[in-house]
Amino acid sequence: MKHPIVLVVDDEKPLRDFVRRNLEVRGYHVLTASNGLEALAVFRSQPVDLVILDIMMPHLDGLETTRRIRQESTVPIIILTALGEERDKIRAFDLGADDYLSKPFGIGELLARVKAVLRRAQWAESPLREGQLIQGDIVVNLERHQVEVRGKPVNLTPTEFNLLVYLMEHAGKVLPHEAILKKVWGPEYGNETEYLRVYIGHLRQKIERDPSNPEYIFTERGIGYRFEAPKE
Numbered sequence: 001m002k003h004p005i006v007l008v009v010d011d012e013k014p015l016r017d018f019v020r021r022n023l024e025v026r027g028y029h030v031l032t033a034s035n036g037l038e039a040l041a042v043f044r045s046q047p048v049d050l051v052i053l054d055i056m057m058p059h060l061d062g063l064e065t066t067r068r069i070r071q072e073s074t075v076p077i078i079i080l081t082a083l084g085e086e087r088d089k090i091r092a093f094d095l096g097a098d099d100y101l102s103k104p105f106g107i108g109e110l111l112a113r114v115k116a117v118l119r120r121a122q123w124a125e126s127p128l129r130e131g132q133l134i135q136g137d138i139v140v141n142l143e144r145h146q147v148e149v150r151g152k153p154v155n156l157t158p159t160e161f162n163l164l165v166y167l168m169e170h171a172g173k174v175l176p177h178e179a180i181l182k183k184v185w186g187p188e189y190g191n192e193t194e195y196l197r198v199y200i201g202h203l204r205q206k207i208e209r210d211p212s213n214p215e216y217i218f219t220e221r222g223i224g225y226r227f228e229a230p231k232e
Contacts, residue, residue: 004118005047007031009039009065010054010080015103019052022107023114036060040068043075050118053097054080055088063091070096074157076117080105093198098159116186121158133168135229136216138207140165149207156206159184163199164207167217167227176224200225 006028010016013034020030031048033039035057043051051069055062066077079092079100089100098117101110133140137150145161147154156164163184167175177196181189189195200219204211215230 003027003029004049005029005031006050006052007033007039007042007048008052009033011035011057036062036065039065043069048075050114051075051077052080053077063095066092066095066097076121078113078117090198096157112188116188119186133165135168135171140168154206160199160202164203167225171227171229174220174224174226180224
């Protein structure tokens with residue numbers, strides 16, 4: 001079995017070494033970089049399965065590094081943030097990050113998030129099953145992980161794809177936040193409703209004619225979300 005390759009990027013050497021040691025002892029192959037420019041050079045020179053990236057770094061910060069990586073790849077990205085940087089977390093998600101950890105964090109929390117993000121990426125690469133899901137103008141090819149909306153292909157990240165499939169499979173039902181998080185993100189999740197808010201926003205931008213007046217994905221305030229196929 002291939003050992004996952006993790007790129008750890010942080011300008012603080014003690015933290016970088018702490019993460020590297022704890023991942024290596026558990027069988028991960030770890031590459032390191034001290035800023036965003038170094039990270040991009042390493043990322044482009046060899047395959048990487050996961051990027052762990054600090055936001056506050058010299059030369060090129062974590063947000064811009066995330067944006068540039070997302071232009072080239074859907075590799076999972078975990079952002080490291082200082083406590084209270086709520087705006088940075090939302091911005092990181094908007095740019096394509098998959099998860100975040102608030103500093104300071106324990107090694108148990110880090111390992112749980114690493115496993116969960118890699119597991120989601122593995123789900124996204126393997127065919128869910130054969131066949132299609134069709135609701136209104138949306139056609140999802142489950143085997144090829146392809147989506148068409150009104151006859152045109154739409155590019156979704158692995159998490160966006162899994163979220164759309166789960167919503168479509170339960171069309172007409174109100175799905176609670178916790179149920180969606182545990183199904184799409186994994187059993188370690190349940191309270192991270194900001195993840196859902198951002199990803200639902202991404203989906204609406206990509207599949208709705210007017211994201212501010214959705215036809216497909218409806219918010220059930222305080223409860224969760226509901227997918228409805230527009231009636232003819």
